[in-house]
Structures are given as C-alpha cells and as structure tokens.
Amino acid sequence: EIQGGDPMILVLSRGYYCPKDRMQHRVLVDLEPEITVAYTKIVTISTDALLELNEMRTGVAAHWPFLSDAGRKIQKDLDIKEYTDPHHDPMIPYTFVLEPGLVVHSMYNGYWYWGRPGAEDLRRDLREVTQKIRPDWDLGKPGLREAWERDEKDGFWPYGKSLKEVFAASA
Structure with a gap:
C-alpha cells in the first residue's frame, strides 16, 4: 500500500x-x-x-x-x-x-x-x-506524440489517475 x-x-x-x-x-x-x-x-x-x-x-x-x-x-x-x-x-x-x-x-x-x-x-x-x-520515459519514442495528440493519455504521467489521487497517495 x-x-x-x-x-x-x-x-x-x-x-x-x-x-x-x-x-x-x-x-x-x-x-x-x-x-x-x-x-x-x-x-x-x-x-x-x-x-x-x-x-x-x-x-x-x-x-x-x-x-x-x-x-x-x-x-x-x-x-x-x-x-x-x-x-x-x-x-x-x-x-x-x-x-x-x-x-x-x-x-x-x-x-x-x-x-x-x-x-x-x-x-x-x-x-x-x-x-x-514509465512508458513516457522518452518523449521522443515513436508513437508517443501521436498518442498524446489523439488524447490517449493513459500512457503519460499520471497514468489515468487524477492529480488528487496522485497527491493523496504521496502525502
């Protein structure tokens, strides 16, 4: 946990x-x-x-x-x-x-x-x-920019979580 x-x-x-x-x-x-x-x-x-x-x-x-x-x-x-x-x-x-x-x-x-x-x-x-x-370690990796532009952002930080969830987990 x-x-x-x-x-x-x-x-x-x-x-x-x-x-x-x-x-x-x-x-x-x-x-x-x-x-x-x-x-x-x-x-x-x-x-x-x-x-x-x-x-x-x-x-x-x-x-x-x-x-x-x-x-x-x-x-x-x-x-x-x-x-x-x-x-x-x-x-x-x-x-x-x-x-x-x-x-x-x-x-x-x-x-x-x-x-x-x-x-x-x-x-x-x-x-x-x-x-x-981290799938977004190298933003120059082929396909990442296109995924971002298609609004497919689960492969980018915070990986489908809300900022509230991220910061609550880090407290």
Whole structure:
C-alpha cells in the first residue's frame, strides 16, 4: 500500500544503536528531495521498538515511514538473523530497490558499510527501474506524440489517475 505504482527503497535496519545505519540514513536524507520529486518511496523496517524507531527517524531528520518489526517476523521469515549480535538480535541489514509490486530490482548486503548503496548506486538503480516502468520515459519514442495528440493519455504521467489521487497517495 505504501509503494503504489512507484519505485521504492526498502531498508532493513539493524536499529538505532548502529552507527552504520545512522550514516546510511543520513545519505538517504540528503537524497530525499530527489527521491520525492522522482515519485519514489522509501521505507525503513527495524527490529527496534517504537520509541527507538521514532528516535532514529527524528535523529536523522527523515520524512519517510519507519516501521517496527519488534516481533522479528521479517527476520524469521527471511532467515536474516544477524547471529553475530545476540545482544541486539537485529536483522542482517539489507537495502532493496524495488519495482512496483515489491519486485526486487537490486539488493545490497550492508553487514559491512561498503556493502550498502551510496547515492550514485541508488540513482542508477532508480533510473533503471523508472525507465522500465514509465512508458513516457522518452518523449521522443515513436508513437508517443501521436498518442498524446489523439488524447490517449493513459500512457503519460499520471497514468489515468487524477492529480488528487496522485497527491493523496504521496502525502
């Protein structure tokens, strides 16, 4: 429901205690204005309880959803328990770039910081996903101008939705 028909970055986070996670989220916060204007979503899921999760979100000044999986359902379902940290019992920190429908386009294992995507990695992945899912990516593509002139606009943003629907989904 959060994703809609847009690309999405999904971060499975170790949690508030992890300096690597905080640094990764600062990179995402810096990229957030671009992500927003590109009709892309970000979601972070952590095993933190709601209080710690909110402290993380507020502490890095993020404006996207942070979801708590304190019961570790995702960790168990995906078998991604970070067994080297029995004290915090986090998930292995993965970052996914998803196509609509939660289809995995790319996956990064962030156990070590350099395994996490940087801004350029995300721009490349999101460019590839957007080019794949947006039929009006290249307005010079043969037939698009003619379709527009025939008032066949479902292949153009906002793809048959009203602006009210688009902006309500992005709020």
